Amino acid sequence: MSTTIQQQKIVLVTGGSRGIGKSIALHAAERGLGVILTYNNNPEKGREVAEQIRASGGKAVALKLDASLLSSFDSFTEQLRAVLKSEWNRDEFDYLVNNAGIAQRTLIKDTTEEVFDQLVTVNFKGVFFLTQKLIPFITDGGQIINISSGLARFAFPGTAVYGALKAGVEGLTRYFAKEYADRKIRVNSVAPGAIDTEFGGGKGDESHRQQIASMTALGRLGEADDVGAFVASLLSDDSRYVNAQRIEVGGGIYI
Secondary structure (H helix, E strand, O other): OOOOOOOOOEEEEOOOOOHHHHHHHHHHHHOOOEEEEEEOOOHHHHHHHHHHHHHOOOOEEEEEOOOOOHHHHHHHHHHHHHHHHHHHOOOOEEEEEEOOOOOOOOOHHHOOHHHHHHHHHHHHHHHHHHHHHHHHHEEEEEEEEEEOOHHHOOOOOOOHHHHHHHHHHHHHHHHHHHHOHHHOOEEEEEEEOOEOOOOOOOOOOHHHHHHHHHOEOOOOOEOHHHHHHHHHHHOOHHHOOOOOOEEEEOOOEOO
8 A cells, every 4th residue: 555645735824923923923823834934133043943943843944024125025035945845845835924124113294105015015915926936836726825914904103104014914815715716825814913022122011012902892902822823723624615804813802
């Protein structure tokens, strides 16, 4: 009787060195996926996550990616292809999680054109063009998950541009699902609610955190692992008929 060796499926998680991205990478590895994670300014953190996965018996590689520098996407793609070949003997990968992003903490009246452009480049333009660049290397029947935000649904002062861009990413999600339907590539967006991480410069004071928690049906702020575990659960055939959807992981905030 012949046996077929099933090759390990691989996920690429951008911004995988900390917070939600780190949690996604760790939970994906726990489910048996090979992990390629990216970091930008902190290579040590990226390598620590990869080493943590390897120490637990998984396979992981950390690569540098500056999501604000679109001219670097070609060289990143070449690095990715080299790693796929050297580590997995493959030319393609299975899942892309577009998680890398930057936050906003400026009211509309204080938002400069420079801040606006930086937010657009990283949170929208970078997502579009990186996905465009990488989708030829995603297997038919694979999946793309775009990390959005609850701020695409509800408004919070100081996050107007960020929230609007995340709404735009949710729109892109549907268009990518439509245009790559012939390859059976599913494209979904996951929108975290109020998550207790350092994203955007800190967790805020305790009274503010308690106020946000009181607006959430489950009565607490989310943790990175609440999102990471859910995203990892989508990266399987269990979600094979979920496509072009926006799924909010927010504990029932602002309902």
